[in-house]
Amino acid sequence: MAMPAVAVEPKVFKPEVPPDWCPGCGDFGVLNGLFQACAGLGLDPAGVLVVSGIGCSSNLPGFFRSYGVHSLHGRALPFATGAKLANTSMTVIATGGDGDGYGIGLNHFIQAMRRNIDVTYIVMNNEIYGLTTGQVSPTSETGMKTKTTPLGNLEGMLNPLALALASGCGFVARGFSGQPKHLTDLYTQGIEHKGFALIDVFSPCVTFNKVNTYPWFRERVYKVEDTDHDPADFHAAMDKALEWDERIPIGLVYRNPAPRPSIDALDPALQGEALVRQGYTIAPDTRQDLIHEFM
Amino acid sequence: MAMPAVAVEPKVFKPEVPPDWCPGCGDFGVLNGLFQACAGLGLDPAGVLVVSGIGCSSNLPGFFRSYGVHSLHGRALPFATGAKLANTSMTVIATGGDGDGYGIGLNHFIQAMRRNIDVTYIVMNNEIYGLTTGQVSPTSETGMKTKTTPLGNLEGMLNPLALALASGCGFVARGFSGQPKHLTDLYTQGIEHKGFALIDVFSPCVTFNKVNTYPWFRERVYKVEDTDHDPADFHAAMDKALEWDERIPIGLVYRNPAPRPSIDALDPALQGEALVRQGYTIAPDTRQDLIHEFM
Amino acid sequence: MSQPELIVGVGGAAGDGVASAGNTLVLSLARQGIAAYSYNSYQSVIRGGHSWLRLRFSADKPLGVGDQVDAIIALNQDTLDRHLQELKPGGLVLYNGGKLTPSYDPPPGVQLCALPVPELCPASKRLPVMQNTVAVGALIQLMGLDIGGLESVLQTTFAKKPAVVESNIAAAQAGYDYAAANFTPPATQLQPTDQKWAQASGNHLFAMGAALAGCKFYVAYPMSPATHILEWFANHAQRLNICVRQVEDEISVINMAIGAGHMGVRSMCATSGGGFALMTEAIGMAGIIETPVVAINVMRAGPSTGVPTKTEQADLNQAFGASQGDFQRVIIAPLSMTDCFNTPHEAFNVAERYQIPVIILSDLLMSEGSETVDPALLDVEFPIDRGEVITEANGGEEPYLRYKNTPSGISPRALPGLPGHLYVSGTDEHDEDGVLISDVYTDPVRRKKMVDKRVRKMETVTSYLPAPELDGPAEADVTLVGWGSTWGTIVEAAETLRQEGVSTNHLQIKFLVPLHVDEISSILGRSRRIIIVENNQGGQFARHLRAETGIVADGHIRKYDGEPFEPKHIVAGVKDVLGGTQVVEVLSTEPGWRTDHPTGTSGPWAGLRVDEETKTFA
Amino acid sequence: MSQPELIVGVGGAAGDGVASAGNTLVLSLARQGIAAYSYNSYQSVIRGGHSWLRLRFSADKPLGVGDQVDAIIALNQDTLDRHLQELKPGGLVLYNGGKLTPSYDPPPGVQLCALPVPELCPASKRLPVMQNTVAVGALIQLMGLDIGGLESVLQTTFAKKPAVVESNIAAAQAGYDYAAANFTPPATQLQPTDQKWAQASGNHLFAMGAALAGCKFYVAYPMSPATHILEWFANHAQRLNICVRQVEDEISVINMAIGAGHMGVRSMCATSGGGFALMTEAIGMAGIIETPVVAINVMRAGPSTGVPTKTEQADLNQAFGASQGDFQRVIIAPLSMTDCFNTPHEAFNVAERYQIPVIILSDLLMSEGSETVDPALLDVEFPIDRGEVITEANGGEEPYLRYKNTPSGISPRALPGLPGHLYVSGTDEHDEDGVLISDVYTDPVRRKKMVDKRVRKMETVTSYLPAPELDGPAEADVTLVGWGSTWGTIVEAAETLRQEGVSTNHLQIKFLVPLHVDEISSILGRSRRIIIVENNQGGQFARHLRAETGIVADGHIRKYDGEPFEPKHIVAGVKDVLGGTQVVEVLSTEPGWRTDHPTGTSGPWAGLRVDEETKTFA
């Protein structure tokens, strides 16, 4: 797909169907940022595939005008990987929630980073299971009371940024849906990054998470771009990833200055035309060679 | 189970069935170390449960005299977790391979560390799929030729120690089956640690991994115990975890100086008698209360 | 049903208080000895949308959701617009006349009961949900009941806020009095009784039933419509000393459950179809290592994510085909919410006695719907059958054979931890002592011996489990056959058919695997016309019945539009079958309805109508 | 089989070169126009253990592993001890007389052919595997064949090492000459022909067949016995420009495969039972989003990990019940290794035409065994049927309906990337345009419409797929019915039965779902006695056939001891059925065998004997 460098109108990506998220849900901001970023990059909706799992957040492809897939809970990344490998000319964006990506889908998340597939992964991290109406999530804070932890969560809180760094991810960022411009910027860089890009987004669930609310985040988040943080420094990035206190960093936490090529750039079968545009036939002499291996 | 502090003979843990691993397989060393450690700790075989997945390494419980389970590929940790929660008086050890624990079972591995279940996890990391005769593993080095990567592995190498640190694991160690005494020591500490303990063991597959052989490791490994490494220092531990070069560290890489209590120590239902020893009946007045909630 | 009954629909958006209005109504009537059955058709959005709760009341316990509604409480305009048309002749609709106006003429004989809520309850201006109390008060009056039940419920509900109690009681009284003065009560009036009723969903009854049956370990991953089981357990874990955990996925769930079961506790988990798919591999593990475990699959409309808030019975094939190879399992489908309470105890007993996995198939109708239950039925001490469990440490003379080849196929089970009985359980085929057979070159004899041992266990299961019994006259023109949750609705349809002169009896199957082939064949062998009723498209039970018994039904009544059967669907379906149709596919809509339950009064599908011929939208 | 045949067993430990000796033998004979079928019973250890490769040779292509062996090459003492007893009268055993001695008397009429290997090939002292070449040379002589084929194979095999070629040819010649001078050839002698043969396993033929059918994406996680498909693809990925990936688990595998299929490439994956269990959830996704994908389940003996190196046909229930809800799928079980070559092309065509998941059921026998194939059969260009795919960008006048409610149920498919056809595919129930139905309050009409649309697709599938045909006389006393890999062995058993005077015909089923109910019912309706042969305990196919057609077989021949059927098992089984047994359970052992294939000559089970009555060990 030829990517016109000319920006288009964000409304190009707005479908007729309006989102049915709860009024005030953080996911609206996530979606708006994506309209902006794709428009800014001048993407053609027909050249974009958005793949999600299952969850409130995973309803996003239904509210975005492009090709889309609303797949299975936890399986957005494998689906997106297969799709990208089959058609490397598409811009592939995977989206979902914390339960989807860091709970049931965690193995795929880590391996996708290790594999380094050229997919931008946007996780709407509300630290709760929204669609199923308020159960504990791997990213729920220790001690948090939810429908399934009435006495408080006894488990540790999963740290997606630290895991991403430990998994060799070349682009690790965190945004906040209350800061839409900043978010758009992170998306833009993530989509442009050749290889797996993680954008974890604080996207408050106004209905079921009464702790990590908009004000809660507003009080705490600060942009690493406003500090002397060097996103090329792995150790500094790990420090940022571990910061979870009165101050919580958002922004581009890490970008590998010498990133490994993505798997789609390495696989010999993918260096010519996209697979979907290749013919089905194998030349008769190749066929003969294959047969002779059996003789 | 009362744990006699008195050491017993290692042969107590040796069953009649001899291991059928290939002669020279690293897993022999792993098993021997376990005989020694359990004997040194004076454990009673009837109070030990060893749970594995599927793989050459996962055959270990069959060669160890205690209660044992040879479960499903990748599922040793959930099985072991359920078993430990049901009977907290058992010493529960989970074992398996790199494919088992870091491939198909990776999600459980990360979440078990986050959950902090009191299980000691020994991974025989031979950087290859042994039982299925030599395919690439998540821990195979980039570029490595295997049966399924004839042109060399295109993916990044998974780093179990870094992931363990990023997942909040309180005890992170690496051993080498060529250094049995050191290994025994790590096991002993791991079993004694209250909470999840990871012991990743270089256990060469002499049949299918022609790169990461005994000599290859012997040339490279050094003990962090022989350096001024401070296992209480998270950042230093992360540095050790990332070291993979002419020199590769083994030993106790990290031990949280203020470890979180393990989940079995926190769950209110587990603070009395082990669940398996509790009666089945619910007092009539409690029953009445339950009914009244519906009225 | 000999006692008078009334069906009430409460409609509104999420946030309008539909569920709590319904709950108040049910509890108020329950305290006056009137039983209820309720089912909520709701939308898969967290706020807004539309929710339609149907409540059926009678002194005789209602067994299902019933047919058409007698009365509606419309909490918003949308409800008026959608449901006014559905009222029975003689029915009535209650609504806040200060806000809402019907947008079309009601069906003939339907009474429009506009409540001047702003005047009756000035507080409703600040607190719009007060309108619900006014309407409930009015409805109770129209049902012919005393207001005392409602007052006592309001007292319990707001126990900690006396001012709220007071204002609500005033609102209720205002509605009650206004209705008495201005509206005509329906012909049917309910009679209070002395019976006490508890009200609970199938999910909550599963949970409580399991706890009373000795469940000590419950693990799950949230999935509708099974999540409320987890939530009940989580809320009672500390008090009942049950280890309750939510973990990373359903694979972990089932493996933990089996791990706990293996150590000797009664261990259970629940999910819905997609989560159950992920559990299947481990179900096979439980089969070969012979570990008791109970897994509940609360079915919802599939395939795949499907319609997560709608009901269906289409996971029988999946339960039957769960995991590779031949192994032993039991599949049970409880027949009602009350039966959900008993099923875990039966499941645990059969699981432990035969050392097998047991799958329970429930569905959204039962799990999210609720019914009133005689509290005496819940006040039971279940008999516990753990099967052959070795509890004594062994002297060590004889080696212990965990998988001993006994005549019954059941090998006495020592629990890990017991001295003198060390063994390793493996998912590979193994010999009696647990040592793997798969690690030898070939061993046909031992392999067959061990398969046969496990097969033999099932020889006695059908006699251990109660056989199904025919309901109704021994001889009849029509035998209705159903399974699981359709029980109550079929009972009622059969009664109606008999009243209408179609002689009908009824066989409902609870134990699906193994099937009581002899008993069923002998019952159905005497049937003149067999009609199978199931809440799916493919006829999964019909296939199972044919596969096991060879019986081919004469007709099929199927429904797979997401909504549960109503008795009238079955009554009409039977007539269609008698008229020559083989497969009747029932649809929850009526020709002529203006909205056909469409998707909203605004949005792209607004105002669409069903083409009555083709059942597609014009 | 009219042409003479010889069955050879090659036995040794892992590392003794069993497979390469067998391969050399097969290729040598293939170059002289003699066909072969081979199957290896091996142990699940990487080194040591025991391996027993059976090779069946004839100018007429053998269709199965055959019955008893005519000749043995014993590469170690263990092989002599175990298998000497199994030789047919007139048979012979070749072994290194310098090392091995029979430990018991051979069966009457069996020739002991001790080769003085140390003298014939002094190099064997340094390189023990040289004994294999000596033995192969000797066997070729005894078979009545020229040594030229063997020489040419040795030349190709060691092409890069002339010295090795030379020493091997010398060793082969020494064995050949020694046999000519000292041993008596068996009565049966093979005749060279001009036919060219290729030799391949079912797994390799799957892979090549898929590649020739346009497969562009292959993804897998290693699992025996399916791994060789992945390895073939990995080795040919670059040359054939196929994206081949090994990923973290089978869940990822199937979701990636569906992701790729969704974009428009022909996409395939393979695994065995346990891995397939993990794939089931996504099979349902492919069903509802209507994405073509092909998943192979190479069955091995279950349940659970079971006996990973042994064969069985017991995953039909799992394939049938894969995933929750009612949806459309096709299940195909190829009939032979050669048929494995054709099956992917049929699977892709039906998957793409009907936009459904297709499950292929192979088994260890076919996938790890191999047969010779006429190379002309492999030199084909498969017809490609992609179904209705939209390739032209749309002007944009009419909105594109991805799930259009067409009369055929098939909705023309635009591939993502094409301008003007934007859509979102969801696993929730959706309307024709892809917009979710599950997000509305209730929509029975649209829900039913969409289910019905998908159901309708299957109306034409059976006519698209070839119906099974009866083999043998139209009228017969016995009709043998099998499915999948048992085809060849049943063909041979039927022939033997006819020769022995039992009039027999045979129906083999390849397309299991949907079943050609009409054709099968009409064929079997004329059968006098139906006997179903299947390689499992539970009779999964018998159940399926009864469920779909109502047909109840008169007898069942089942085997679930890990070893494949031999014709004699079926012949004897038919006689047992004719004698009144309903279910014959076949066991691969013979009363009186001293070792009954036990687990080793050392270790705890050494020297055990089978109690002939009880089939247990004394």
Ligand SMILES: Cc1ncc(C[n+]2csc(CCOP(=O)(O)OP(=O)(O)O)c2C)c(N)n1
């Ligand atoms: C296999 C499976 N298990 C469980 C579910 C039920 N389920 C749907 S969404 C969800 C979690 C949602 O949480 P998250 O991913 O954080 O998304 P959110 O709704 O918070 O945006 C779950 C458990 C499912 N659809 N599939």
Ligand SMILES: Cc1ncc(C[n+]2csc(CCOP(=O)(O)OP(=O)(O)O)c2C)c(N)n1
């Ligand atoms: C669900 C499932 N998928 C695949 C397999 C096949 N399998 C068995 S062991 C194994 C990997 C073994 O590798 P590893 O865990 O590293 O153990 P090793 O043999 O190297 O010790 C695989 C893929 C299986 N048993 N189950």
Ligand code: SF4
């Ligand atoms: S429940 Fe929470 S996450 Fe879901 S739409 Fe509402 S606010 Fe958003």
Ligand code: SF4
């Ligand atoms: S194959 Fe490798 S891992 Fe397996 S037993 Fe042999 S040496 Fe050990």
Ligand SMILES: [Mg+2]
């Ligand atoms: Mg969430």
Ligand SMILES: [Mg+2]
């Ligand atoms: Mg390994």
